[in-house]
Amino acid sequence: DAMVIQNPRYQVTQFGKPVTLSCSQTLNHNVMYWYQQKSSQAPKLLFHYYDKDFNNEADTPDNFQSRRPNTSFCFLDIRSPGLGDAAMYLCATSTGGTGNSPLHFGNGTRLTVT
Amino acid sequence: AQTVTQSQPEMSVQEAETVTLSCTYDTSENNYYLFWYKQPPSRQMILVIRQEAYKQQNATENRFSVNFQKAAKSFSLKISDSQLGDTAMYFCAFMKPLAGGTSYGKLTFGQGTILTVHP
Numbered sequence: 333d334a335m336v337i338q339n340p341r342y343q344v345t346q347f348g349k350p351v352t353l354s355c356s357q358t359l360n361h362n363v364m365y366w367y368q369q370k371s372s373q374a375p376k377l378l379f380h381y382y383d384k385d386f387n388n389e390a391d392t393p394d395n396f397q398s399r400r401p402n403t404s405f406c407f408l409d410i411r412s413p414g415l416g417d418a419a420m421y422l423c424a425t426s427t428g429g430t431g432n433s434p435l436h437f438g439n440g441t442r443l444t445v446t
Numbered sequence: 447a448q449t450v451t452q453s454q455p456e457m458s459v460q461e462a463e464t465v466t467l468s469c470t471y472d473t474s475e476n477n478y479y480l481f482w483y484k485q486p487p488s489r490q491m492i493l494v495i496r497q498e499a500y501k502q503q504n505a506t507e508n509r510f511s512v513n514f515q516k517a518a519k520s521f522s523l524k525i526s527d528s529q530l531g532d533t534a535m536y537f538c539a540f541m542k543p544l545a546g547g548t549s550y551g552k553l554t555f556g557q558g559t560i561l562t563v564h565p
């Protein structure tokens with residue numbers, strides 16, 4: 333089945349140690365999003381790509397960066413994780429085309445910072 | 447900027463009964479999309495139902511239906527014949543298209559409502 337896959341499901345990193353989360357999609361969607369969701373809160377958009385065009389949210393910390401080497405893959409890099417970066421990170425995709433096309437979410441990666 | 451408000455942090459319902467989750471939003475846009483997403487504990491966020499703002503007819507998907515009141519900026523979700531599997535966090539979400547006539551946009555989520563269905 334076409335889907336959005338996030339790896340790993342659980343990630344533990346140390347304070348200040350760089351970490352990379354990955355997302356892949358078989359939907360061939362143009363748009364890929366990264367959301368941060370802290371416990372029992374609403375997901376918060378960090379950034380998104382339309383094809384190779386990168387769009388950063390104004391309040392996304394500089395500590396967070398992203399790469400999209402091709403249509404299928406997108407990475408979230410956290411350069412120096414702090415304790416406050418512990419959260420669920422959700423990847424989502426959409427066609428970005430005509431009509432009411434919803435976002436498709438992956439299972440998420442739960443990041444723990446020790 | 448758009449805001450989405452879900453005023454019910456938690457709701458509970460008995461199995462087979464009906465429950466309504468509330469959502470209001472604030473926007474000056476005329477063209478937008480509204481969604482309800484469901485996030486079961488430790489599981490994937492999935493789409494429940496969607497509505498285009500230009501459509502007056504309320505969307506329905508099996509046991510799920512919405513009451514969309516554009517003038518009041520209200521978008522409530524009704525779940526009929528509640529099932530144990532409906533237990534989840536429910537998020538109301540708003541999307542303003544970034545390109546006209548497309549679904550390219552950014553979702554703004556409400557704070558969520560935790561729904562528990564009791565046997």
